[in-house]
Amino acid sequence: MINLKKIIVITGHYGSGKTNVSANLALHLAEFGSVSIIDLDVVNPYFRAADLRCTAEGDCSDAARFFSEKGVSIVASKYANSSLDIPALGFAVTGAIKTSDYTVIDVGGDDEGAKALGRYLDILSPEQTDMFYVVNMYRYHTQKPQEALDLLRDIETVSGLKCTGIINNSHLCTQTTPETITASLPYAEEIAKQAGVPLVFTTGNRELNCKNVNFPIDILVKPIWV
Amino acid sequence: MEKILMKGNEACAEAAIRAGCKCYFGYPITPQNEITAYMSKHLPKIDGGVFVQAESEIGAINMIYGCAGSGSRCMTSSSSPGISLKSEGISYIVGADLPCVIVNVQRGGPGLGTIQPSQADYWQATKAIGHGDMRIPILAPASAQEMVDMTLKAFRIAEEYRTPVMILADGLLGQMMEPVSFDNKSLPEADSSWAANGHANSRPKNTINSLYLDPLELEQKIKERFKRYEQITEKEVGAVYDKGAKIVVAAYGSTARVARSAVDKARAEGINAGLFRPQTLWPFPKKQLIEATENAKVVLVTEMSMGQMVDDVKMSLEFKLPVQFFGRTGGFVPNPDEILTKIKELEVSDNA
Numbered sequence: 050m051i052n053l054k055k056i057i058v059i060t061g062h063y064g065s066g067k068t069n070v071s072a073n074l075a076l077h078l079a080e081f082g083s084v085s086i087i088d089l090d091v092v093n094p095y096f097r098a099a100d101l102r103c104t105a106e107g108d109c110s111d112a113a114r115f116f117s118e119k120g121v122s123i124v125a126s127k128y129a130n131s132s133l134d135i136p137a138l139g140f141a142v143t144g145a146i147k148t149s150d151y152t153v154i155d156v157g158g159d160d161e162g163a164k165a166l167g168r169y170l171d172i173l174s175p176e177q178t179d180m181f182y183v184v185n186m187y188r189y190h191t192q193k194p195q196e197a198l199d200l201l202r203d204i205e206t207v208s209g210l211k212c213t214g215i216i217n218n219s220h221l222c223t224q225t226t227p228e229t230i231t232a233s234l235p236y237a238e239e240i241a242k243q244a245g246v247p248l249v250f251t252t253g254n255r256e257l258n259c260k261n262v263n264f265p266i267d268i269l270v271k272p273i274w275v
Numbered sequence: 276m277e278k279i280l281m282k283g284n285e286a287c288a289e290a291a292i293r294a295g296c297k298c299y300f301g302y303p304i305t306p307q308n309e310i311t312a313y314m315s316k317h318l319p320k321i322d323g324g325v326f327v328q329a330e331s332e333i334g335a336i337n338m339i340y341g342c343a344g345s346g347s348r349c350m351t352s353s354s355s356p357g358i359s360l361k362s363e364g365i366s367y368i369v370g371a372d373l374p375c376v377i378v379n380v381q382r383g384g385p386g387l388g389t390i391q392p393s394q395a396d397y398w399q400a401t402k403a404i405g406h407g408d409m410r411i412p413i414l415a416p417a418s419a420q421e422m423v424d425m426t427l428k429a430f431r432i433a434e435e436y437r438t439p440v441m442i443l444a445d446g447l448l449g450q451m452m453e454p455v456s457f458d459n460k461s462l463p464e465a466d467s468s469w470a471a472n473g474h475a476n477s478r479p480k481n482t483i484n485s486l487y488l489d490p491l492e493l494e495q496k497i498k499e500r501f502k503r504y505e506q507i508t509e510k511e512v513g514a515v516y517d518k519g520a521k522i523v524v525a526a527y528g529s530t531a532r533v534a535r536s537a538v539d540k541a542r543a544e545g546i547n548a549g550l551f552r553p554q555t556l557w558p559f560p561k562k563q564l565i566e567a568t569e570n571a572k573v574v575l576v577t578e579m580s581m582g583q584m585v586d587d588v589k590m591s592l593e594f595k596l597p598v599q600f601f602g603r604t605g606g607f608v609p610n611p612d613e614i615l616t617k618i619k620e621l622e623v624s625d626n627a
Contacts, residue, residue: 064282064452095306095391095450187454188280189289221278221454272451272529273608274536 053078054179056152058166059216060204061183062191063158066218066270068098070183070252071155072116073266079119082150086116087142088125091165092157096270099125112269122149146172160203170209180210181249184240186219186233194239201244214249215241216264223275227259234261278454283422283444284309286455287378290426291350292317295461296376298325298349300338302357305390306446307380310352332357336364336377343373344483346470348430348462352378354446355396356387358404365439366405370485372500374433374465376426377411378442380449383606391606392446394528397583400443401557408497410504412440412511413556415527419453425554427462432511434465436503443556445579447529447608507558514560516567520549522621523568525588526577527553530602530609534577537614546622556584561591568596573621577614578602 059071071086078084088098101116102123103109109117116123124145146152156162166173182204184197191197201212219233230253241248253262268275281289288310291299299314311328318324325342329335335351342349353361358379368375381396383389400413412432414425422444429440471481487493517523517538526534531552541548551567551574553560568574574596576585582600589598601617603609 064280093450095446096452185280187278189285192279221280222452224278224454272447272532273610274532 053151055150055177056146056154056173056179058154058156058173058178058180058210059183060156060163060180060208060212061158061218062185062188062197062200063092063162065158065183065185065188065191066220066252067158067183068096068155069266069268069270070216070218071098071153072101072112072269073252073264075121075151075153076116076119078151078153079121083120083148084151084153085122085124085145085149087145087152087154088123089142089154089165090157090162092159092162097125098123098155101269115269142169143172159200160207163204163208166208166210173210175211178210179213180208181214181216182212182244183216183218184237186236187221187229194236194243197240198243201240212244212246214246215244216249217251219251220253225254225257227253227257227261230257230259231261276456276458278456280452281419281455282309282450282452283416283419284380284449285313286419287352287422287426287442287444287449288313288317290423290457291376291430292321293457293459293461294348294427294430296348296350296430297321297323298342298347299351300327300329300335300342300349301351301353302329302332302335304354304357306382306392306449307352307354307378309449310378310380332360333364336361336368339375339377340364340368340371340373343368343375344371344470345472346467348434348465350376350378352380354380354382355384355393358396358399362405365411366407366409367485368439369405369409369411369500370407371483372437373439373483374430374437375439376429376433376442377439378444381443381445383604389606390446392448392529392579392608393604393606394445394530394579395581395583395604396443397556397578397580400441401559401587404441409500410557411438412436412507412558414440414442415554415556416442416444416448417528417531417552419448419451419455421554422448423455423457427460430462432507434462436507438503438507443528445528451529511555512558512560512563513554514552514563514567515554516551516563517549518567519547519570520567521547521570521572522618523549523551523571523574524577524614524618525551525553525564525574525584527556527584530577530579533609533611534614536611537618540611540615541618546618548618556587559587559591564588564591568592571596574598575614575617575621576600576602577609577617579608580604
């Protein structure tokens with residue numbers, strides 16, 4: 050496995066693929082211990098980790114059933130995806146971190162989303178926390194390394210946390226090819242170099258069999274028709 | 276052409292800027308906020324660009340009324356409850372023959388409803404978007420790329436026929452991410468010789484008005500407007516569809532994406548199903564539907580509503596074919612298997 054700390058904070062540009070990366074990372078970690086995903090997304094009402102949860106009535110999407118079978122618990126506001134979608138996580142976060150071997154925190158996009166981390170700074174000690182920055186070369190606003198680095202600086206400023214690694218999640222949804230991913234490597238390496246942190250891994254849809262992908266993922270967060 | 280990943284909402288906003296939209300007035304509401312946020316970041320950076328977060332939806336639509344009256348290319352966006360609030364202003368803009376683009380990224384209703392996706396504003400958009408003898412063209416995108424293409428088209432139609440044009444999207448289209456590309460064509464400057472933008476004593480003054488106390492004058496105005504509606508019905512109607520299917524599934528917007536999956540699965544199982552997807556909801560693509568159903572024994576309408584498009588389908592077919600309905604509402608998106616099950620039921624049903 051990748052050498053990871055107990056708490057992994059996933060940040061990045063709005064729409065870079067943080068939730069899908071978080072979900073895959075949690076499934077990977079579930080092979081080594083108990084895992085919680087915390088949906089700390091206060092920005093986005095759709096396509097978020099809370100969608101991977103079963104409802105109180107026991108209705109589960111395929112992805113949600115998969116997670117519960119693997120023993121990954123999903124911590125999200127009980128109001129998530131409702132009309133009263135307010136960031137009300139409170140004590141559940143602290144509890145999940147204390148009782149799980151690993152906790153993946155899926156943060157909302159940009160510096161706006163990263164603000165929510167400030168609330169939990171006292172438990173996110175540098176010794177036990179990694180903060181990874183997810184980048185996608187094909188996403189508007191972060192197509193150039195400098196744009197991605199500017200946003201990273203904003204995220205670090207508001208969150209009070211320092212980035213400890215870059216995750217290259219460059220893709221074009223269903224139009225991604227192995228070449229799409231390969232073309233993004235110099236971009237991701239440049240961001241890691243400039244930020245002074247390692248490129249933790251490059252993701253890619255498992256089905257593409259791209260040789261430059263060292264963390265193959267399943268596409269768990271997607272529209273219903275894909 | 277270079278592809279970038281954008282949310283439907285962002286793609287719409289960027290397309291508007293590239294089309295030459297200079298002014299945006301809006302009020303925040305989920306699930307369309309990315310349009311407002313994008314405009315607030317990017318519109319002030321362009322030459323002559325104006326972004327105002329209005330004090331209310333009503334404020335925003337009346338800013339559009341004034342701005343459009345001055346001949347500036349302008350846009351507003353909202354989601355269902357906000358569109359209801361804009362309704363009076365939209366009618367005034369129609370009454371004054373002004374071009375503008377209005378985006379509705381639908382959520383569930385009535386009332387505050389839900390922030391989850393919906394298509395329950397079909398009736399409002401196509402039949403009752405404002406009081407009075409009026410229509411406005413309603414474009415129905417089904418992908419982030421169509422959010423781009425139809426935004427450009429909306430401005431073109433608005434200016435050519437001097438009417439508001441609505442892009443009727445839904446929360447799922449607004450929020451989901453897809454690769455898009457932009458061609459760099461912007462719209463040519465429209466004729467604005469009618470605009471109230473300062474005559475400087477060098478031409479007769481222009482008046483922007485929707486009040487006609489003389490019935491004869493108002494009737495003539497409306498009849499002239501309906502002549503333009505005939506042209507729109509003739510020239511701007513759009514649909515994409517399969518031909519020759521026995522079971523035709525009719526759906527627009529993101530439900531059409533789900534229906535496409537269901538139809539493809541049905542075909543893989545040997546069922547002769549096809550998809551009919553209107554790209555304009557008013558005008559409704561009647562001729563295209565007739566062509567798509569030449570071989571059909573039944574039409575299945577699917578929507579994220581209780582079946583608001585069903586009547587338009589029935590009337591377009593002049594009640595000659597049975598029309599069935601399957602939908603989800605309240606913020607649910609139908610899944611491909613639900614629609615596939617319905618197609619299979621119709622396949623074996625004698626009275627379909």
